Amino acid sequence: MSIKSLLSLLVIAGFYIVPVQACDFECTYKKHISAIEKKDIAAFESTITKGDKLTFILPDGTFFEDSATYRKLLKGWFAEGGWTFTPEVLQVEQTSEMGTVLLKVLYHEDDRDGKPYDLEHYLYLVFKKQGDGWFLIHDQNTKVKAVKGDKSKAS
Template sequence: MKHIAIALTGLALLAACNQDPGAPTGKTAETKATACDFDCTLNRHIRAIQKHDFAAFAPTITDRQEVDLIFPDGTLVQGRDAYMKTLKEFLDGGGFDFQYRLVRKQAGADMGYALLDVTQMNEGQPDPSRYYLLLVFALQDGSWRLVHDQNTRLPPVDASAGEGA
């Protein structure tokens, strides 16, 4: 009987570990973000961008004022209030398709980053824009939160490069 109880406990722990961290749990978004590790937070952040979902995006951002956004032209936006206003307008505006390739990702005990190669198709523009997106997250009060968002423009994809090869 003791062995059955141990086996059932092990199965329960294994099942808990295999749950989708992004699955709804009936808790608030703020609480769900707290239970997320680095990879889970990164996935939620990217998924919120792709779905133009500011409500899902907001819990992945630091609650502190120290957050920076650097645009491809070098414009610097500093502070949480300015960052949130800028990204709310961007996400609520929609009209874009965000696709990416993960170039590199690394996380330590309290800092992590992801470098994405992004192709973004914007409504009304014939060609996609391409840029590197560097996202830096810090572990703050038990939650991974974005503290730096940097965009570096890449040359457009040459559609004719693959022809005749």
């Protein structure tokens, strides 16, 4: 095949190649949630900020602010297995630079200290547009507490 023919084929092929676009906010938060459900650490990692700061608050109030610590803790959690994560999206908000998702999560572990463990909690995620993509910068977990007389979704 001549160089001219090869170049022609490359030009024609270029018209059929679809450029890979960065995930938009909705795509990113859905990918993040799905990665948790499937325990897919690679997909999960792709949704996390590349920066050093990521706020992480556990249901008991434990606070971390370092993305490396967050990655390490979540990688260990994904590897543990024996748990399920069942989310319900309650609210989604988006601006041109930030997006938030509020979920109600039913979390179950088959065995914690010799017995099953269940936690119903709110999960509040904040994603920030960084370059061409959206990345998690805040992960807050709050235990659901029923308020007497309140007819909201809390149980």
